[in-house]
Amino acid sequence: MRIALLTSLFFSLQLVAQSDRVKNFTKQLCSPEFHGRGYVNGGDSLAANYIAKTFQEIGLEALNGTYFQSFSFPVNTFPNKLEVKIGDKQLTPGVDFIVDAASGKGNGTMVFQTLGIYEMYTGKYSFSKLDKNKMFYFENIGYGGDTLTKVKENLEKIAKYAPVMEVVSTKLMWSVSGKAHNFPYIQIQETAFKNYFLSNSTVTFAIDAKIKNHTARNVIGYLPATKKAKKTIMITAHYDHLGRMGAATYFPGANDNASGNGMLISLAEKFKAKGLKNYNLLFVAFAGEEIGLYGSMYMASHPPIDLKNIQFLLNLDIMGSGEEGVTVVNATLFPEEFTRLENINKEKNYLPQIKKRGPAANSDHYFFTEAGVPAFYIYTLGPNKHYHDIYDTYEELSFSAFGNLSNLLEAFFREMK
Ligand SMILES: [Zn+2]
Incomplete structure (x- = not known):
């Protein structure tokens, strides 16, 4: 009885922690209408438009007159x-x-x-x-x-x-x-x-398989600092997934990485409501991650702002669980930032654990790290093991750490020197 009560209390708290916009947005990205955000039926392009529209609704600005950055690559598809x-x-x-x-x-x-x-x-x-x-x-x-x-x-x-x-x-x-x-x-x-x-x-x-040349788009939303600032913090999450395999089957990519886009939106809402004094914010939803980090590779070599002015980059990929805490990639490269993250967590008791990991070329922070931009890549840990399969659905996301992690990340940037 008590367990049941606690569980329902826990769930209602989670619902409060996650705005309706964040929930609906994450769910929508996983829906069949977006075709697994890949390369059949324009899935990734539909998702890009939807993300840009959401950025605009939140009040993020276009950068240099656009929310998009385009690039092209060949991709093998299974449309029929x-x-x-x-x-x-x-x-x-x-x-x-x-x-x-x-x-x-x-x-x-x-x-x-x-x-x-x-x-x-x-x-x-x-x-x-x-x-x-x-x-x-x-x-x-x-x-x-x-x-x-x-x-x-x-x-x-x-x-x-x-x-x-x-x-x-x-x-x-x-x-x-x-x-x-x-x-x-x-x-x-x-x-x-x-x-x-x-x-x-x-x-x-x-x-039936077909190689085609595909044009994909990174989506960018800008939020200037409340005072005039030179330095920018980048928060990133890839929105592409694997798309459709044949006409009838699609890969929803809920944990990987609709959930990361949900966290991106959650942080955008928070910083729009109360901006940072000393840092501009650049929210980026990357395309082409699953085929080999193409979107972030392109942006790192064609940066819309000078890389030297990026104070820190935080990449979010797999944000849907968290029962066992999170792992921070690049933690060993930036011990000062990692300690700050740990200290906030100890004080507020947000997550059961924050695991430390060295550098790894496993998501979109990689090419920025290589280019000298300080960066963390954070992913959640939990019992949800669906990965690159048709079972990685919205319904399987527990969002166990979502609200607390969002608060932790917000505090991390508010305390950034
Ligand atoms: Zn991913």
Whole structure:
């Protein structure tokens, strides 16, 4: 009884901590209308417009007359047909199988060819000798570490010469690529595969893939300091995700990283209500992160303000949990700032723990760090392990640390010397 009471009290506090705008905004970014904020049906562009509109509603200003910064890159997309059938049974994309991000297009009926683990590990086989009319089948089960890496590399090579079917027992995790193999590369769940294939059915596949040159946009919102200030604080979060894999399946990218955009909006609201005296603020929603940090790489080399005038950059990516606190990347590079963050947390008891981590090239702070801009990248820790899969939905976000973390970050910048 008491637990139930405490739980409902806890939830109502969380609701207060998160404004309606932040909630609706985060939910909307995860909706099918935004197509997984990727490269099919203009998903990332719709999201960019929506973020810019929200920046404007909050009262953030355009910078140099625009909320956008455009850049282009090639991307492999799966806009249409994406089918794997075992007998009459149509497998479900994202659940039973995925295609490799760099899968080529093609269709056919599966006739097997395969190689042993020796060839797959060493690559000592001329893969060009494989029959392009047969599917290369490999059970990639039970391998780890170096072996797994080598096998994956060689499967990618084989997809240049023949269609590939890789059977796995691990979680299906998708990504996005700027390249395409000559042939389809399908990754299938062992359970889905064995259930049906043991019945001696034929396997057919039809994969439509298309490389296109894509123009994406970083979204920028500016909030000047209440006094005239030279220095600027940047707060960033990538809004792109993986998009659609075939016409019917999309990856919502709730924790990664609609949640980070929610935190961006939450901080924008707070600083709009009460500005900083000594620092301008630049809120940036980056595009093209999942394909290789393209948006932040572009902005770090085409900065809308002088990089020397950036006092500090805070990157937010995966903000949807926090039951186990947060991790701070670059903590070891900026011990003074990290101590300040820790001290505020100790005093206010906002988070159960703040973990320290060294530099890592794992999100959009990276190219700014390389360019000499002091930066933290913060992500939440908790039981939500959905990552790059169709289960990373808005409904799975606990927002456990959201309100407290937002307060902690606000205090961190208000106390910035
Ligand atoms: Zn991310």
